Amino acid sequence: MMVQFLILMVTLDKLYFSPLGKFMDERDAAIKEKLSSVKDTSGEVKELEEQAAAVMRAARAEISAALNKMKKETQAELEEKLAVEKKKIEAELQEALGNLENQKEETIKSLDSQIAALSDEIVKKVLPA
Template sequence: MSCTATIASSLSFTSTTCRRVIRPLPAIRMSAEDSDRPSLGRPLLPPPFRLLTFRSLPIAAAVALATSPLPALAEQIEKAALFDFNLTLPAIAIEFLLLMVALDKIYFTPLGKFMDERDAAIRGKLTDVKDVSAEVKQLEEQAAAVMKAARAEISAALNQMKKETTEELEKKLAEGRKRVEAELAEALQNLERQKDETIKALDSQIAALSDEIVKKVLPSV
């Protein structure tokens, strides 16, 4: 609907009504006393129409709009809406701009803020993950160093234990060898002594047998 067409029709109706109401005033006779007074340059209106000035035209237009026939007013409004595009397009543009501003304040700004906060949170989590990865890598390096040191320590301990065990075994073997050699030497000595004793015993027996044989043989001779 066009506001310009509505106001124009209301003003035309108001001016027609005013022309019908305000009639030419009768000639006013002036006395000799009134002739000495300065003329104001405008006719005096009756009391009911003294308030009808340019300031009261909007009120009169509103009254005329309220008292005008509704079918004619609707027809004029429809014609103005069909052919007057001067205020419709700016109104649509203003409504569109207001809608965009409202959407920006209500939807886009909170959504953008939420997306920014989400991006910041994701970046923070990625940074934490990177930090954790660095810490994990550092811990892995420390664990590898500890394992390497433990392996070296265990290897050194095993080598030391092997060396000590070998030395102890060699010592025990040497002691056992010495003991065996001593026992063997003693046994050999015992065998030699027994051999000597046996030989001596056999020699005495042989001599005795020889004497007996000689005694038995000689008397017979």
């Protein structure tokens, strides 16, 4: 019985346990290799993340510069338009003031003639001829 047990153990060892152990060792080695490659690629991932961050910073700086340029151009254009409109308004104001001055002079002349006519009437009424 002991011999049969030993033969069974040797047979199981050769046919079952040795291939199973070999398979387990190979699988362990493959897992270790994958882990080491993952650790190696984590450095690459960090580099890619840093590159992406650098690209984003550059893009933000470029967009900011473009926005500032656009703001300056728009501001200059608005100031130019404002100056043109201000000149137009000032010209219209001067014209309106000139018209008012002319109307004032005409009114004063009209009043002077009316004052003279009233003075003559008052003198005629007060001093009988």
